[in-house]
Amino acid sequence: MKTFAARTLAPLLLLACALAAGAQTPPGGGGPRKAGVIELARGVVPVEVTLTGQATAVEDASVRPLVDGVITAILYEPGREVAAGAPLFAIDSQTYQASVAAAEANLRSAEAAVGPARAALQRYEKLVGTGVTAEALENARRTLAQAEAAVAVAEASLQTARIALDRTTIRSPVAGVPDVAQVSVGDLVTSGQSTALTTVTALDPIHVDLSEASARMLDLRARIESGAVKPGDRMAVRLMLENGQVFDGTGTLSSVSSRVSTSTGTVRVRFRFDNPHRVIIPGMFVRASVTLGTAEGYLIPQMAAQLQADGTIAIWLADAENRAQTLRVTPMGSTDTAWIVGQGLKDGDRLLVDSIDSLAAGTEIAPVAVTLSPEGVITDAAAPQAAPAPAAGN
Template identity: 30%
Template sequence: MQQRFRKPLFVSVLASSILLASCGDAEQAAAGAGQQQQMTVGVVTISTRDVDLTTTLPGRASAFRVAEVRPQVNGILEKRLFEEGSMVSAGQQLYQIDAAMYEAELASAKAEIARAQAAVKSTQSRFERSKGLLQDKAISQQDFDEAEAAYLQAEAQLKIAQANVSRAELNLEYTKVKAPIDGRIGRSQLTEGALLSVGQAQALTTITQLDPIYVDIAQSTSDYLALQQAIADGRIETNADNRAEVVVSVGENGNFTTKGELLFNEVTVDPQTSAITLRARLDNPSHAILPGMYVRAEVGTGNLKNAILAPQTGVSRDPRGRAIAFVVNAEGKVEQRYLQVERTVGTNWVVTDGLTTGDKVIVEGLQKIQPGMPVKTEEVK
């Protein structure tokens, strides 16, 4: 009798357990749906603003001026009057060449002047007397012409002697080899006792002016043409003289930066690299940038009007490499958008298609959302 009543009791308990379990699952599903509806995501509301555009390009520094110092007279090098690697000023004496021969030439030229002056005085007196004698018909016309010619020849010899003195003084001054420009001087290629000659191939030393300094920047033709097209379309505005600002950084971490301006674009394209050379001039007071140094140049390319910027944290890529963003639409649901992005500006993408003013781009909570899911929004600053 007791065994007959155990089965119905067991079935009843089992049915009750199943009923309670199904009720629990329904309550969990309802609770999950409620949690999904109340999920809050951080969004950024899209707006338009004007953006100053820059392009980072590689470049090489080159000296503002370079002067190779060579002798202008022949002679023996007597002294070096500068410290290698120091700063020199234009007109500062660098070397002294043996001047004994040129001092003798100057003295000889001055003696020639004295003799020419005496000849002029003598012939001039004879010429003045000949004028009166000719009027009195005491001498012939031929004698007068000869006196006049002698006087004119003596004056010409005096001018030649004066020119020789100027040349001798100039040669004597050239024995003092001077710096043609301001800048940092390099090492001396020749030492005292070396024989110097005019037009020799080897320079005595080299002076390099480092402040300001040039930076030659290479820009691809595709980027250049895209920039010109954007300017023609009116999306980018530039200055009338196209003197864009350039900021140059050197070092692995960009430890040193300096500013300057873009001077001009090269008129030809390098056939090997298909690049256009841009030249910029920058201040370099501390001489941190040296000729031949690799630099990173940030070149201002204009002002983009009414740009739509999307935070980079809210833009990702699908397996095909397309840019996508999740936005909260007018119904409060998640919507996936495909974007056309052009470039980065700071921490934002410049979006040319896919977003409009007022769209709410999700930047926080992206891991827990799916398209079509209703969410609450909280503006992220």
């Protein structure tokens, strides 16, 4: 029994000793914690904002008939681009052809009456005072004027008839891509009807409407006026599509709305993009990275910072004694992989870029010099090096 008790108590005594030893071991036991470190250096960095928005067509025309009649032909292929003025639909034109013929006959009749009226007036002007009274001369002048007016009316009627005949061929008002027809051959359509026959959408170029908070616009203006941000010659815009693909196209600022949305508190900023391959279509949601200018500051890799509820970011620095110290700073903007910080740091500060999730203030650090690629990938370095050149930021 004594042997059995000894065998049972021995493991428990060893476990108690181990726990006691662990309780006496200070945090970070086992030596300093290894952590990647980069030395910060102030430089010129791009100031970017990320905005969301939606694509909209530069031209989007609803096609409706301007005369009454029956559709006799659909003259286009949906989805295939057409030029401005290209025929899309044909309306039965027989009635309109007859109207043109009648208007031409009326014009010839009116023109035939002008010659005799002009000749009579010329005769009367020669014989006035010798058998032709002033009243007769005035009547001759009136007759000629009425004949000429009848010609003008007939010409206008003929022009109207020809316009109506021409409108029996419904043409595209803009260059673009027509949608599927909403009518079939044999359907009766009426002038100015509410239902469009089809729509024609111009896809190249295309507008992208982005939304920016009015408060942020005011903040940016204040920073530009104070000199903290220097605006560039033009805004550089990089567009990301719904699938994360970066759009290969050039965007230029088209307009800025003069109103703030009462529901969202945002201002609409419109950019115009070349879209030769029709990648962007109206209604598509997009995300844009807009470079507003440059500022002097530090690039803090996003992997080395924790965003706080008040808009600051928490970072970890290694002090002169290689101990971890936390610091909160306020970013002025960001790039794809880094925050931009203008104040609260100094050249030579050593930023911890990994192994920071479970750090405590005062933890002893064994710094390992690393570098960061423009994509934010950590690479070991033989000696401490500065952070990536800020000018290379996206």
